[in-house]
Amino acid sequence: MEQLVFRGRVFDGEQTVDDGIVVVDPDSGRVVDSGRRRDVAEPKSARVFAHEGATVLPGMIDAHLHFFGSSTYSLAEWVTVPEAMTALRAVRDMRKLLWAGFTAVRDLGSKAGTYISQAERENVIEGPRVFASSKSLAQTGGDDDLTILPLEISQRLSYSYYCDGPWECRRAVRLCLRDGAEVIKVYASGSFAQGTKPRVQLTVEELKAIVDEAHRVGVKVGAHAYGEIALSNVIEAGVDSIEHGIGLTSELADAAKKKGIYYVPTLSAFYAAKPSANAERDALIKRHLTDDMRLAKEHGLKIACGSDFVGSETEPHGQNYREVVNLARSFGAGTALAAATKVGAELLGLEGGGMLRKGSRADLVMASGDPLQRPEVLAPENILCVVKGGKIYRSP
Numbered sequence: 336m337e338q339l340v341f342r343g344r345v346f347d348g349e350q351t352v353d354d355g356i357v358v359v360d361p362d363s364g365r366v367v368d369s370g371r372r373r374d375v376a377e378p379k380s381a382r383v384f385a386h387e388g389a390t391v392l393p394g395m396i397d398a399h400l401h402f403f404g405s406s407t408y409s410l411a412e413w414v415t416v417p418e419a420m421t422a423l424r425a426v427r428d429m430r431k432l433l434w435a436g437f438t439a440v441r442d443l444g445s446k447a448g449t450y451i452s453q454a455e456r457e458n459v460i461e462g463p464r465v466f467a468s469s470k471s472l473a474q475t476g477g478d479d480d481l482t483i484l485p486l487e488i489s490q491r492l493s494y495s496y497y498c499d500g501p502w503e504c505r506r507a508v509r510l511c512l513r514d515g516a517e518v519i520k521v522y523a524s525g526s527f528a529q530g531t532k533p534r535v536q537l538t539v540e541e542l543k544a545i546v547d548e549a550h551r552v553g554v555k556v557g558a559h560a561y562g563e564i565a566l567s568n569v570i571e572a573g574v575d576s577i578e579h580g581i582g583l584t585s586e587l588a589d590a591a592k593k594k595g596i597y598y599v600p601t602l603s604a605f606y607a608a609k610p611s612a613n614a615e616r617d618a619l620i621k622r623h624l625t626d627d628m629r630l631a632k633e634h635g636l637k638i639a640c641g642s643d644f645v646g647s648e649t650e651p652h653g654q655n656y657r658e659v660v661n662l663a664r665s666f667g668a669g670t671a672l673a674a675a676t677k678v679g680a681e682l683l684g685l686e687g688g689g690m691l692r693k694g695s696r697a698d699l700v701m702a703s704g705d706p707l708q709r710p711e712v713l714a715p716e717n718i719l720c721v722v723k724g725g726k727i728y729r730s731p
């Protein structure tokens with residue numbers, strides 16, 4: 336097949352060149368070469384994409400989302416929406432994500448994620464490559480236990496496997512792996528959904544059992560953590576990424592840095608949060624958007640882009656670029672773009688992903704404008720081309 340040539344400003348995951356070019360081989364699905372136009376041999380016969388002022392960047396990666404297939408932001412709906420409906424709505428969400436320039440995502444807890452992932456890999460549906468956790472892991476009475484229901488019904492409907500004690504935690508990891516999980520997600524605390532102060536959940540012993548069981552087969556663990564104690568627990572247990580990570584301190588940031596733990600601050604939901612009657616909640620959110628981000632920056636934590644969007648009306652898949660915009664507010668556009676490309680690929684374990692270098696996966700986006708100046712140009716309406724694995728999914 337004819338090679339593809341993309342001309343314009345090129346952000347390769349680390350560096351930017353103004354008069355750049357990316358050459359893609361659709362047959363191998365790899366980048367043949369990229370760099371300055373004067374340094375790269377352009378094939379004589381190729382399909383050329385060039386647009387005044389456009390930027391070519393690696394396909395974006397959302398390292399934290401959920402395919403809940405629910406129309407509202409509601410735990411009751413997340414657990415009661417029929418699984419067939421979840422999967423069908425995910426078909427729509429997958430298409431929207433790809434159209435918006437996301438070529439890989441991590442689903443950190445849903446009932447259908449591993450099947451959505453498999454369907455994409457089998458070319459049954461179109462969308463980003465999905466690294467799914469299958470269900471999440473949580474203690475009984477934990478973050479997504481709808482406690483108004485009898486326990487056995489809550490467990491049957493939940494998108495978490497409830498586990499208590501190290502051996503149940505190990506078994507829950509094994510259940511996820513049996514489902515096809517490529518990452519493990521654990522709730523080490525509650526969230527604001529329960530209305531009160533987020534509670535610490537699972538013990539360090541339980542968290543260590545989860546991490547050990549996952550790491551024995553080379554699978555990473557992402558931990559939901561709100562509050563200093565939960566953060567301290569997950570760092571001690573040796574998880575691979577901290578999700579949300581509310582309540583950082585200098586000591587905790589230092590410890591996370593030393594262990595090479597990724598930080599996925601999921602800012603979008605917190606920026607969108609309205610003031611509530613719960614002053615403690617509001618103070619924690621404010622602290623996350625200010626002090627936590629300052630500490631993460633000062634300590635040089637590895638930041639990955641995760642929107643935590645669930646596909647509801649207020650958090651619709653396809654608008655996930657908002658997390659890049661929000662990260663740019665604290666870290667600058669360069670770090671935000673790297674979080675959504677190179678660093679995200681490292682965290683997911685996406686081989687050859689997140690970069691546009693010779694031999695990289697040909698997952699790329701062409702956006703009108705310069706996202707390094709204005710990350711808002713990554714909104715879906717400004718995306719001109721989307722290529723995944725060398726195949727064009729969107730073109731002008």
Ligand SMILES: [Zn+2]
Nearest residue numbers: 400401443643
């Ligand atoms: Zn989440």
